[in-house]
Amino acid sequence: MRTKLKLLFIVTLMLLGLAVATIINVSLNFREYSVKSALEKAEMAAKTVEDGLTAHMVNGIMDKREYFLEQISKNDNIKSLWLARSNHIIKQYGEGFNSETARDAIDKEVLKTGKSIKKIEETTNKINLRVTMPYKAITTGNANCLKCHDVKRGDTLGVISMEFDITDMRNTGFITILKILGINLIFIVVVLLLINYYVTPYMKLFEDLQEGIQKAYSGDFTHTFTTKIKGEAGKAVEQLNTLFMKMQEAFGEIRVNLATFVTERAASCNDPLFEAKQVINELSDIYKFKKTIELDENKNIIYKRIIEVLKSKFNIERFSFYEIDTKHSTRKLIYATHDDLKDICNTKHIDADSQKCRACRTNSDVISTDFNDLCYACCSNNIHYLCHPFQINDEASLLISMTTYDPNEIARLTSYMPSISNYLEAAKPVIESNILMDKLHDTSLRDGMTNLYNRRFLENFIDKIMSQIQRSEETYHVMMLDVDFFKMVNDTYGHDIGDKVIVDLANVLRNNIREADLAIRYGGEEFLVMLHNSTDEGALRVASNIHKDFGKLRFDVGNGESLHKTISIGISKFPKDGDSIWKCIKYADTALYQAKNTGRNKIVEFEDHMFDKDEY
Incomplete structure (x- = not known):
C-alpha cells in the first residue's frame, strides 16, 4: 500500500510539474x-494616419485632418491619439490644432532621434500600450514633402502617438490559462484513476510476494499467493505457488534429516536456509574428521585430533582435556594448554575420585556464571570456567574444562557447546571401539585368574621397555618368585585351594609394589616382579615384605584345617648382572633355583658363580 501511494504521489508531482510548465x-x-x-x-x-495626413496634404485639405484623426481614434481600441510637430514645422506653420506640440519626454525623444518608441504600462487593473512613431519627410511620387516644407528629405516632420487599452487581452489570456489548468487537472485525475485501477492489483501482488518471502526467510513456505491479474502474471503466481509447495516439502525433510545428524544448536538463526548451510558445512567438517579418526592407530591420537579441533576451529585458548574411568571413578589428565590449569581443581582428590567433580557427578555442563562458587572443587576465585562432560559408554567419559578470566568469554564458549558435542558424538563410536580393543588387548595380556600381566605381555612389550631403559639409563631389579611345594597343594587339596593360593599371592604382590613397577604371572605358580629404578636395599625390602606377608597367610582346606605356604625368591639386577632384561630374568630364575636347592622359603640374590654367562 505504501508503495502504491508513493507511486501515485510521484506521478501526481510529475503531471503537476508538466501542467505548471505548460x-x-x-x-x-x-x-x-x-x-x-x-x-x-x-x-x-x-x-493609416501617416497615409491619411499625406493624402490631406497632397489634396490641400490639411485643415480637415481633425475629423480624420477623430475617426481613426474610434477604432481598434485606440484609447487616445495625438500629433506633435517638429520645431521645423512649428516655425513654418505654427503649432497646429489643439497645440500639436510634444506632450512628454517620449514625444521629444522620438522627434529628436527619429526612432519609434513602444512602451507597455501595466497595473493590477489595466494594461496600456503606448506607441510613438516619427513622421518623416519623403519625396516619393506625388508625396513630395519638400515642396511644402522647408526641410530636408528624411527629416522628422512630427510624431504620431497612440495609447491602446489591451487589458482585455490579459483577461482573455488569464481565462485561457484557467481553462488549460482545468484541462490539466482533469487529465491528472483521469491518469491517477487509471494508474490506480491498473497498478493496484500489481501492488497487492507485490505486497503478497513480500509477505510470502518474509515467511520463507523463517523457513515457512506454506504461504499461498493470490492475484486477480490474468495472463503472464497469473501464470507466474501459479508457478510460484507450486514452487513454494515443493520447497515446503523439501525443506521440511531437509531440516528433519539434518537434525538426525547433529544435535540441536544452541541458538537458531533467523534465516533457516543460512542455518541449513552452516549445518551442512559442519556436517562436512565432522564427516572429514570422523573419516580421519577411523584410520587413526589408537585413542590417544584421536584425543590429539579433538584437542586440535578445539584450538583451531573454536579458538579456545585455555582448556584441559580429561579421560574419566567411570567404573573406578578416576580422572586422568590427557592435555592442558597451560601448566596453571593443572592446579585449578583440587587435582589430587578429584583424580582419585572423579565423583567429587560436579560435571562428572551430574553428567551436565557446569558454567561458573550460573551461580557463585558453583563448583567447590575449583581452587581459583578469579577465574571463570565451563566444564563439559561427555559419556562414551558405561565405563568411560571425557571431560573438557575451559577457563577464562573474562566472564563475557563464557557466553562465546557456551554457544560452541552444541558443535563441540557434534564432534565428540562423531568420535564416540571410534573412541568406544578403541577402548574395547584396548580392553580386549589388555585382557589377552593379563592372567584371567589374578588379573596380573601374563608372559605374553612381557614378550610383546619387552623390546619397548628395553628401548625406554636405554634412552633414559634406567635400572630394574628383577625378582622371580615360586610357591614352595605347590604341586602338593593341588594334589592333596585340589585345584580350588591351589587357585586360592595363586590369587592371594598376586594380591600380596600388588600391595607391595609401586605403580611404576610390574607384577607378572610368569607361568603356573611362578611370578615375575620388575622394580623400576629401585635401590638394592629397596629391592630387598620389597622382597622381604612379600615373603613375610605371604608367609602370614592361612588357607582354609576344610574340616577345620588350614594350610600355610611359603615362597622362594630370586633377584637379579639390570644392567649390573646382564645387558638385557631377558638375561636378568634368566639370572633371577637361576637365583630362585639356588634358593629352592638350598632349603626353599628364602630370598637369594644372583651372583656370577651361579651361572656360566659365557655359555648363555
Missing part, C-alpha cells in the same frame, strides 16, 4: 502574442 509556457507565449498583436495594430493605425 501554463508558464502558454502564459509567456500568450503575453508575447498579445503584445505583438497590439503592436501590429498600432503600426497599422500609425501607417
